[in-house]
Amino acid sequence: MSVDGPPTATAGTLLAVEHLTMRFGGLLAIDDVSFDARDGEITAIIGPNGAGKTTVFNCLTGFYKPTSGRLTLQAGSGLFLLERMEDFRIAQQAKVARTFQNIRLFPAMSVLENLVVAQHNKLMRASGYTFAGLFGLGVYRHAEQDAVELARYWLEQVHLTARADDNAGDLPYGDQRRLEIARAMCTEPVLLCLDEPAAGLNHRESAELNELLLFIRNQHRIGVLLIEHDMSVVMGISDHIVVLDYGRKIADGEPAAVRNDPNVIRAYLGEEEDEALPPEVARDLALEQGPADGGDDAGGRA
Amino acid sequence: MEYFVQQLINGITLGSIYGLIAIGYTMVYGIIGMINFAHGDIFMIGAFVSLITILLLGMAGLSWIPLALLITLIVAMLLTSAYGWTVERLAYRPLRGSFRLAPLISAIGMSIFLQNYVQLAQGARVKPLQPVVQGGFTFMERPDGFTVSLSYMQIVIVVVTIALMAAFSLLIARTSLGRAQRACEQDRRMAALVGINVDRTISLTFVMGAALAAVAGMMFLLYYGVIDFYIGFLAGIKAFTAAVLGGIGSLPGAMLGGLLIGLIETFWSAYFTIEYKDVAAFGILVLVLIFLPTGLLGKPEVEKV
Amino acid sequence: MVVRTLNGVAGEFRLDIPAILKDCLVSALIALALAVFIIGLRTTDGSGGLGLDFRWQAVGIAVVGVFVGRFLLNLWWARRTPKPKVATAEQGVAASAAEAFKTFVKVAAPMAVIGAVVLPWMPFADRYLLDVSILVLTYIMLGWGLNIVVGLAGLLDLGYVAFYAVGAYSYALLALYFDLSFWACLPLAGAFACLFGILLGFPVLRLRGDYLAIVTLGFGEMIRVILLNWYEFTKGPDGLSGIPRPSFFGLPFTRRVPEGTESFHTFFDLDYSSLHRIIFLYYVILVLALLTNWFTLRLRRLPIGRAWEALREDEIACRSLGINPTNTKLTAFAIGAMFGGFAGSFFATRQGFISPESFTFIESAVILAIVVLGGMGSQVGVVVAAVLLIGGTELFRGLDEYRMLAFGGAMVLIMVWRPRGLLAHREPTLKLSPAPTGGGPP
Structure with missing residues (x-):
């Protein structure tokens, strides 16, 4: 299933995606995609609808088992081959947290509870796998207090302290998005995967x-x-951008470089719009495409 | 060998009845993703409507059996469909898009209601019916006198089942109703956006399922000659097992699953113990769900994240 | 703004009588189609096979009933729909309802417990009332046990009665074959049921919700069929009789005892009364039920309990947070099974006789209905629903025939009316204290 040979992750690289391929029956959703993500950097994956972005996430977080390819996570806690792990173990041991395109909170539980549930494994250990907790031992009470304090910290960061005891399902859309991020951060991850966090947000919320x-x-x-779809978010904050189209990587590099990549422009403007372009522009684009394709193979990030 | 052939015939007959009920489960599950727990009781109502129709026709003095059976078939399909439609309308439609266990619990309530309704209206005693279709072929006589028999009733059951299966497959594959149904299966909201009347399509699915269950009920009545208000529970569960075994959502799968369950049950009773035949059916359900969750002919399901 | 809403109300309150009548007529016609055969023609046992009775009157009643009912329903809808929905007002109403509920629970719960404790000493507490109360308490305990599985963890278990049966048969068999006392068997019965829960749960808990329901139902039926047919071990349909009654710390509740030993009334120097045993049984089940409740309330505030509820809300999100779904479900399933086992062994010792008859699917459905009706996950709801359903049906013993009919109908109506149950209000298990590092959780 996976690629032979030792992992090629270099120092500073947190996540190495190598030759990731995902096939659903006859549909090739991701076709041999490779890229890296680094510690302390924001890596954006962009691309038109159906480019396979969410599928990459689902492979990373174990919800899908990739058809082939290797996903290596190298963090302080160790080296993990994500494609071989079950979804909940990826979150538990490799410490990869994620959010979802269509928000998945626990709607009938309070905001605070949502954040405490995220610290489940830590608290389970502290409660002596329930036995100690059942009799109200001090160890567990302290652990629970710590968990609440961590939740309080993240509530402050996402400006939801005032709504801590309300049901998560009663929050407005934008607040729910931020709560989902806070919940992911409460698992104390080394890699945070955000699936279109700006979708449905207004301008001010997007800036926040x-x-x-x-x-x-x-x-x-x-x-x-x-x-992300929203280019203003991506260009403003990303350190590094990977562009997918029809399951293939078409560009990979710094925001400025990706912005001017003709392949990217074409993918975003779409094929039909080619005809609408003035002939001379179309010719220029076609000329530029050749060298750009060659450059891609070298693997973008230098 | 002769014994085996006899069991094979019996198993296929029973399997046809299960298959007809299983189609109702599979269609409803395919379109709204719920287990219509009351479907077994719809089958039971079909059997009762058939019984009453046959008695009425007998009182009216209709003696040409084929015509009587045809009338019974039509009446049972019509009236049972009305039950299927009403159940969907009252117990399931208001819960569409509600919290996920709600429709199932509502369906369990409906099942209890229908059973007790028929018990109250028709009495709790078993209802015997004298054989309507008699006679058959015998062949493969063994030296010790055992013969394999194939009754006319068994032939009727298998032929009617095959005919209905073909008709329904055509209906699903060729007509606009079938197209609407498949569209709703894929994506209900999108289907509504392109102008499909989703409510009507779902209603018709229930009506079709109930009509087939009515046929199964009638066949059950004629084959076994005895029914009561409780037959829907076990038959329903076995038919559901059949639907899952064949791959829920797939019409040929339901038929195949029905045949397999019928055969397994018959052979288990014939060669092992008759007492544990229901355990065998449930055991198969559990094994199938664990090792083959998509069934024999089902499509693999990709979890939407 | 106010004026406009008022106008809106006035404008929409007009009744469209012809439309309503048409709707009622259509409903009545459908009712006619449904009723004409099943209700109108009753099959009767005649001399030469089945005969038919015509009962057009009953059909008429049904059709007219549907017509009138539909008409009233239409009036109700017409009255209700134009209600102005002002966001703040509605939130206020919801908040005050929640407050009211909280005070109700705070006052009513201890009152109910005190009431339950003193009940046997009330002058009106006769044997019949105590018997009914024991029955209701048994169902409350079963409801609380199943509430862990269905209400908290969101796992639809249609075979809960299997664990009840395992508990009952474990006690009966252990007592009959090994001569163990009730108090020694009670934990064993719970442990057996728990083990059964784990064995059954392990393969099936991976299944999606509705598949799980059918598989648990299948298991429930399988256990019943096995109990029915394994004659050497379970005496099949004849059942097990002569199951020992519980003793008061070794003191039996019998009128006469063998020479040299004492019974409850001789030890405490009381006159013999058959009520002693009933009162004792009442307290046993009360303590067992309260223990179940205490345990559940405690678990709800622990990480495992929160994980159950989170799993009920969204399993995929749970997995993304590193919660092991199979283990978490398994604990809920096993703990629920354990309480079912306790209740089962209590049932066996109270009845003194058990047979597979007592453990049919309908029993599972009744327990499930108690949980669902009360409001999934609500401990108070279970009590209310058990008192209404079990106590209520005892009151209407004369209408026994219609009991299950009304029961099934009520399940449907309550789901349609309030899909989350009667008392579905949920209190968070944890509140954010105002001070950054203030006192611990309450």
Whole structure:
């Protein structure tokens, strides 16, 4: 299933995706995609609808088993081959946290409970796998207090302290998005995967989100992997961008470089719009495409 | 060998009845993703409507059996469909999009209700019916006198089942109703956006399932000659097992599953113990769900994250 | 703004009588189609096979009933729909309802417990009332046990009665074959049921919700069929009789005892009364039930309990947070099974006789209905529902025939009316204290 040979992750690389391929029956959702994500950096994965971005996430977090390829996570806690792990173990041991495109909170539980549930494994150990906790031993009470304090910290960061005791399902959409990020951060991850966190947000909320993501990157020095449609979010905060189209990687590099990549422009403008372009522009694009394709194979990130 | 052939015939007959019920489970599951727990009781109502129709026709003095059976078939399909439609309308439609266990619990309530309704209206005693279709072929006589028999009733059951299966497959594959149904299976909201009347399509699915269950009920009545208000429970569970075994959501799968369950049950009773035949059916359900969750002919399901 | 809403109300309150009548007529016609055969023609046992009785009157009643019912329902809808929905007002109403519920629970729960404790000493507490109370308490305990599985963990278990049966048969067999006392068997019965829960749960808990329901139902039926047919071990349909009654720390509740030993009334120097045993049984089940409740309330505030509820809300999100779904479900399943086993061994010792008849699917459905009706996950709801359903049906013993009909109908109506149950309000298990590092959780 996986690629032979030793993992090629180099120092500073948190996550190495190598030759990832995912096939659903006859549909090739991801076709031989490779890229890296680094500690303390925001890596964005962009691409038109159906490019396979969420599928990459689902492979990373174990919800899908990739058809082939290797996913290596190298963190302080050790080296993990994610493609061989069950989904909940990826979160538990490799410490990869994620959010979902269509928000998945625990709607009938309070905001605070959502954040405490995220610290489940830590608290389970502290409660002596329930036996000690049942009789209200001090060890567990302290652990629970610590968990609440961590939750309080993240509530403050996402400006939801006032709503801590309300049901998560009663929050407005934008608050729910931020709560989901706070919940993921409560698992104390080394890699945070955000699936379109800006979807459905208004301008102001989107700007707040940017600040939150920069805060997470700068203060907590973890790796952030971001799927996004909204180019203003991506260009403003990403350190590194990977572009997918029809399951293939078409560009990989710094925001400025990706922005001007003709392949990317074409993927975003779409094939039909080619005809609408003035003939001379189309010719220029076609000329530029050749060398750009060759450059891609070298693997973008230098 | 002769004994084996006899069991094979019996198993296929029983399997046809299970298959007809299983189609109702599979269609409803395919379109709204719920287990219509009351479907077994719809089958039971079909059997009762058939019984009453046959008695009425007998009182009216209709003696040409084929015509009587045809009338019974039509009446049973019509009235049982009305039950299927009403159940969907009252107990399931208001819960569409509700919390996920709600429709199932509502369906269990409906099943209890229907059983007790028929018990109250028709009495709790078993209802015997004198054989309507008699006679058959015998062949493969053994020296010790054992013969394999194939009754006309068994032939009727298998032929009717095959005919209905073909008709329904055509209906699903060729007509606009079938297209609407498949569209709703894929994506209900999108189907509504392109102008499909989703509510009507779901209602018709229940009606079709109930009509087939009515046929199964009638066959059950004629084959075994005795029914009561409780027959729907076990038959329903076995038919559901058949639907799962064949791959829930797949029409040929339901038929195949029905045949397999019928055969397994018959052979188990014939060669092992008759007491544990229900345990065998449930055991198979558990094994199938654990090792082959998509069934024999089901499509692999990709979890949507 | 206010004026406009008022206008809205006035404008929409007009009744569209012809439309309503048409709707009622259609409903009545459908009712006619449904009723004409099943209700109108009753099959009767005649001399030469089945005959038919015509009962057009009953059909008429059904059709008219549907017509009138539908009409009233239409009036109700017409009255209700134009209710102005002002967000703040509605939130206020919801909040005050929640407050009211909280005070109700705070006052009513201890009152109910005190009431239950003193009940046997009330002048009106006769044997019949105590028997009914024991029955209700048994169902409350079963409801609380199943509430862990269905209400908290969201696992639809349609075969809960299997664990009840395992508990009952474990006690009966251990007592009959090994001569063990009730108190020694009770933990063993719980442990057996728990083990059974783990064995059954391990393969099936991976299944999706509705598949799980059918498989648990299948298991419930399998256990019943095995109990019915394994004659050498379980005496099959004849059942096990002569199951020992519980003793009061070794003191039996019998009128006459063998020479040299004492019974309850001789030891405490009381006159013999058959009520002693009933009162004792009442307290046993009360303590068992309260223990179940205490345990559940405790677990809800622990990580495992929160994980159960989270799993009920969204399993995929749980997995993304590193919660092992199979183990978490398994604990809920096993603990629920254990309480079912306790209740089962109590049932066996109270009845003195058990047979597979007592453990049919309908029993599972009744317990499930108690949980669902009360409001999934609500401990108070279980009590209310058990008192209504079990106590209520005892009151209406004369209408026994209609009991299960009403029962099934009520399940449907309550689901349609309130899919989350009667008392579905949920209190968070943890609140954010105002001070950053203040006192511990309450």
